[in-house]
Amino acid sequence: MKGNANIIRPYYSEKCPVIKALEILGGKWRLAIIWELSHYKSLRYNELKRHIDGITNIMLTRSLQVLEQHHLINRTDYGQIPPHVEYSITADCQALLPALEIINEWGKTRIEVHRAQS
Amino acid sequence: MKGNANIIRPYYSEKCPVIKALEILGGKWRLAIIWELSHYKSLRYNELKRHIDGITNIMLTRSLQVLEQHHLINRTDYGQIPPHVEYSITADCQALLPALEIINEWGKTRIEVHRAQS
């Protein structure tokens, strides 16, 4: 136990918007999900899963849930059986797309660097 | 052991630039470090540490190391005792700053949302 361990300090995420954003977007798959969804008006769960190679059910489910909680995606359940659910990005999320474009382009150069090294 | 566990598949990160970028940038502190450094021509280790509230030595050290390995920051050691080392961002890294601006603005709105809810 350290000296002032009982003093609750404001989290840095409440001071630094970049860290706050990363708290919401920083998962392994979240940006990829947003990025994929941004290319369609909407996608169904399994469609989305086929677009994101390697993602498992549980990770897709969890990621969609947190993104929905933060109002980055819309979940529309048509209440049918068998189930029919559609996902799409919200207006709030659209604001991020210019950043994702840049990151996507930057990522391409990194893939090339990686290839050149191997 | 599963059926085809021995088949090596290309990682998704080699196909999706967004995921590739997140592999490099996705740590808890990395973007914050870049963001801080981007506001100065250069900063010393302990200066940087004071700017990023809550970061520990080991995390700052490790983060700087991986960022340097990926050529996102320059480390300049003046070879003095006591030590004098300066960090700055590279030209490669500059390309990311427009994205960081957007993320920073977006993060601000999230902090407000968070405040309004509590």
Place this chain on the structure above:
DNA sequence: TCCTATGGGCACAAAAATGTGCGTACTTAA
């Protein structure tokens, strides 16, 4: 003489993120 500052590193512990294997209830097509 002791404190502070410089820039970190090491071994380990704790916490968080991610993945595995399986199961649900129902429908349509083969």
Place this chain on the structure above:
DNA sequence: TTAAGTACGCACATTTTTGTGCCCATAGGA
């Protein structure tokens, strides 16, 4: 009649990330 597709969820195991407490050597100021 059986298989496949719909959209997930649970308990647990594994992996990855992050953090803790300590330590180094040196110099300058009080």
